Amino acid sequence: MDYAAQQLLNALSFGAEYALIAVGLAIVFSIMGLVNFAHGEVIAFGGYSMAVVGTVVTGNPLVLMAAVLIACVSVSLLLERVAFRTVRKADITTGLLTAFGVSIILQNLYLLLGSPRPISATQFIFLDRTLLIGPVHVSSLQIYETVTTIAAILFLTLFLKRSYLGIAMRAASRDFQMVRLCGIRANRVVATAFAISGLLAGLACIFIMARRGSVTPHMGFDPVLTAFIACVLGGFGSLPGAVLGGFILGFLEVGVLVLLPQTAGGLAQAAVFLVVALLLFWRPDGILTPATEKGDKL
Amino acid sequence: MLEISGLKVFHGPIEAVHGIDISVPEGSCVALLGPNGAGKTSTLSAITGTARATGTIRLEGRDLAGLDIEDRFRAGISIAPEGRRIFANLTVFENLRMGAATRTDGGIERDIEEWLSRFPILGERRSQSAGTLSGGEQQMLTIARALLSKPRILLLDEPSLGLAPKIIGQVFALIEDLRHEGMTILLVEQNAGAAIEVADYVYVLANGLVTRHGPSGEFGDGSGLMGELTGVHD
Ligand SMILES: Nc1ncnc2c1ncn2[C@@H]1O[C@H](COP(=O)(O)OP(=O)(O)O)[C@@H](O)[C@H]1O
Ligand SMILES: [Mg+2]
Numbered sequence: 001m002d003y004a005a006q007q008l009l010n011a012l013s014f015g016a017e018y019a020l021i022a023v024g025l026a027i028v029f030s031i032m033g034l035v036n037f038a039h040g041e042v043i044a045f046g047g048y049s050m051a052v053v054g055t056v057v058t059g060n061p062l063v064l065m066a067a068v069l070i071a072c073v074s075v076s077l078l079l080e081r082v083a084f085r086t087v088r089k090a091d092i093t094t095g096l097l098t099a100f101g102v103s104i105i106l107q108n109l110y111l112l113l114g115s116p117r118p119i120s121a122t123q124f125i126f127l128d129r130t131l132l133i134g135p136v137h138v139s140s141l142q143i144y145e146t147v148t149t150i151a152a153i154l155f156l157t158l159f160l161k162r163s164y165l166g167i168a169m170r171a172a173s174r175d176f177q178m179v180r181l182c183g184i185r186a187n188r189v190v191a192t193a194f195a196i197s198g199l200l201a202g203l204a205c206i207f208i209m210a211r212r213g214s215v216t217p218h219m220g221f222d223p224v225l226t227a228f229i230a231c232v233l234g235g236f237g238s239l240p241g242a243v244l245g246g247f248i249l250g251f252l253e254v255g256v257l258v259l260l261p262q263t264a265g266g267l268a269q270a271a272v273f274l275v276v277a278l279l280l281f282w283r284p285d286g287i288l289t290p291a292t293e294k295g296d297k298l
Numbered sequence: 299m300l301e302i303s304g305l306k307v308f309h310g311p312i313e314a315v316h317g318i319d320i321s322v323p324e325g326s327c328v329a330l331l332g333p334n335g336a337g338k339t340s341t342l343s344a345i346t347g348t349a350r351a352t353g354t355i356r357l358e359g360r361d362l363a364g365l366d367i368e369d370r371f372r373a374g375i376s377i378a379p380e381g382r383r384i385f386a387n388l389t390v391f392e393n394l395r396m397g398a399a400t401r402t403d404g405g406i407e408r409d410i411e412e413w414l415s416r417f418p419i420l421g422e423r424r425s426q427s428a429g430t431l432s433g434g435e436q437q438m439l440t441i442a443r444a445l446l447s448k449p450r451i452l453l454l455d456e457p458s459l460g461l462a463p464k465i466i467g468q469v470f471a472l473i474e475d476l477r478h479e480g481m482t483i484l485l486v487e488q489n490a491g492a493a494i495e496v497a498d499y500v501y502v503l504a505n506g507l508v509t510r511h512g513p514s515g516e517f518g519d520g521s522g523l524m525g526e527l528t529g530v531h532d
Contacts, residue, residue, distance in 0.1 A: 164399055167392050171385040178383045181346060183371035183400035183447060 005136040007254055013142035015250025016149035020204040021227035022234070022242035023156065024197035030173040030237040031193050032088060034095040035228070038079060040220025041106035042198055046072040046205030047215030048114060051121040061123050068209070069202035076198025077191060088190070110217035118214035127210040145207045152203060153243055156196065160239075165192055173237065233276055235286030244288060252276070299324040299482050300345070300451055304353035307340040307506075314340040316506040317353065320484075322451065327473070327483040329493040329514070331523065332503035338486040339380050341503070342453050345484075346370055346377050357450065372400055374450030378440040378457060380486075386429030390420050393428050393439055397446030406446075413442040434465035441472065451482040458489045470496055490520035 021039065028036050049071035050064050057063070083102045087094050128141035160166040165188070172179045172189050180186050201220075208219065227242075230249050234241025249272070256271045279287070300322040307315035315337040322328045332338050343349035347367040355362045357373055365373065385393050394413060398406045414421035417438045423431065428439060437457055444452055454473070458466040470492050477483060477496065487493035494500055494517045502510040502523065517523055 164395060167388060167395060168399060171388055171392075171396055174385055174387055175383055177348060177367070178379070178385070179396070180367040181348070181371060181377055181379065182396045182443070183368050184396070185368050 002136050006138060007258055009138050009142045009146070011251040011254035012247070013139075013145040013250070014253055015247030016146045017204055017207060017223065017246075018227050018230045018249050019243045019246030020149050020152065020200045021223055022230040022246045023153070023239055024200040024204075025224070025227055026231050026234075026237055026239050026242035027169070027193050028197050029231070030239065031169055031176060032084075032095075032190055033092050034084060035092075035099060036084075036197070037096070037099040037224065037228075038083075038102040038106060039197065039201060039227075040218075040222075040224035041103050041110075042072050042076050042079070042201045043205045043208065043220035043223065044110060044215065044217060045075045045106070046202050047121065047209055047219060048110060048119070050123070050205075050209060051119045051215050054121050054123050059123050061126070064123050065206055068205050069199060072202030072205060073195050073198035076194045076201065080191060080194040084194075085187070085190070088186075107217045107221075114215075114217065116217065118212075118216045120214045121209060122213040124206060124210035125213050127207075141207065141210050148203060148207075152200065156239075159196075165189070169193060229273075229276060231286075233279060233286055235283075235289030238286065238288045241286055241288035245286070248279075248287075249276075299326075299358060300484065301356040302341075302345070302353070305341065305344055305355065306352045307337065307344045308350045308352075309340070314349075314506055315344070315351075315503075318501075318503070318506075318508045320501055320508070322482060322484050323499075324482055325480050326498040327477045327485060327496055329497035329500045330484060330486045330503055331488070331490050331493060331500060331520075333488065336503040337506040338503055339455055340506075342377060342379075342455055342484070342486060345453060346375060371447070371449075375453065376444040376447050376449035376451070377453040378437075378444040378455065380455040380459070382433075382436045382440040384428045384431070384436050384439050384443070386427065388428055389425050390414075390428050390431070390439060391424045393443050394446055397443035400447055409446055413446070417442070434461050434468065437461065437465075437469055438472070441469075445476075445481075451484065452476065453484050453486075455486045456488060457485075458487065458492065466492065490517075490523045494518075494520040494523075 025036060025039055028034055046068040050068050053067040054064055079102060083098055084095070087098050127144055128139060131138050131140045160170055168179055168184045168189055169192060176186065179189065204223065208223065209215065212219070226249060227246065230245030231242050233248060234243070234245030252272045252275055253268070256268045260268060260271060302318065302320040305315060305318050306313055318341065320328070320330070330338050330341065340349055344351035345355055347365060347370045357375060360373065362370055362373070385396065388396070391410065394410045398409065414424055419435055420439060420442070428436065431439060441454070441457065457469050461469065466489065473483065473485065473496050485493055485497060494514045497514045500511060500514050500517050501508050
């Protein structure tokens, strides 16, 4: 009972983290066809901001959480403005290369101004306690992570369904120029996408920092790579697909660890990717991309 | 209202329109006729700012040069584009909401309801995804969407294309109604007969040049024009 509940929560919290990051990638991709590989560096920027504010200003966790969110949204908007706006009309490869370039530049800035070694920032570690719910031992951080992610996805859904800017973003995912022909400013739509993406990266950053207690230049890279796979699995550019892909990966990772014998532990990741490959063999465009949904993005 | 002079339109290195003059007086319906590839859509794209162009385009005396797509729309130019381009993943209501996106007055809901009762079939499907509508319904939706911003001029790009004759009749009846309501309209069509009937003034475009223009009365029922249009199509 204990074991099953713990594994379920493991899967949910892994999935939640991937989903948060994957939705951040998907929302930008859906409206401007950009695979933002610099997303991981946005997460790392949140970590460094936390370390700096935590050292210089205050150790108050609430203030630090706000600082992380503000930092991630700001840097995401800044990257859009200085790097991605200029290549908005260029083809998808140019955007991808730009994103890689930005990612490398930021990682090197972190190396230069920070340190290649982990910088400690432990103020969120208190989020991770062992709770006793009935007879079951669970990690409080995993519960926070799962609940926050579900709440964030619900808010985002509400925003996309109810607000005029949200409706415009959904429209832009199909026909951006037609959205502009309705007088809605392209810059505003794109900036909103980057702001949301940054906010989700900030949430992910808080949970990653709570687990690691330190920040490194490359800390965002692996999670973003996994989130990228989640996007591909769910159907690139589809937000429900990104959520679904994230949770499938979370469950696959945990499932593989549970099912594989201890001695084959090293094969866990290979096994996950094998299943992903099989799923993509079954649905080459991802699970939630019906053929009719594909089309020009800009 | 809309004054175009010396307009050249480019798609990359290709010059699709080679210097044309068109005038759309306030409250009139002007038809722009011509065969496939004549440059009709290119001309509209130049007006909306979606294609690169030289020459001058003035709306109510104001030169549109340098204005981007959004600002031209906000200046009062609205289009029901070729292929309709409704947002298939949005509901009928949301499509109309997008049409009114730039408005800040309190009358948006009321105006949307008015359109939904004007086209009961759209009203019935208000919460349905617009991609499920028939071609004719989508055409009504794209025109309603274009009008919800209360534009100064409405551009219509081949609204009858691909529709059944009965539905075409409904589309032109709507254009006729709009004209009587005082809307200024630039209507692009290949269906010359119906367009001439509804228009005050007609321009004929072929190979990127205006070959003929005059009051619609001079064009009869357009049957002579049909031959002329297909004749230049080599
Ligand atoms: N995006 C484009 N790229 C290249 N050529 C184009 C493009 N759009 C139109 N053209 C060319 O410009 C000419 C005029 O096209 P268009 O304005 O669409 O004509 P019409 O609307 O009268 O059928 C055609 O020769 C067409 O091939
Ligand atoms: Mg055309």
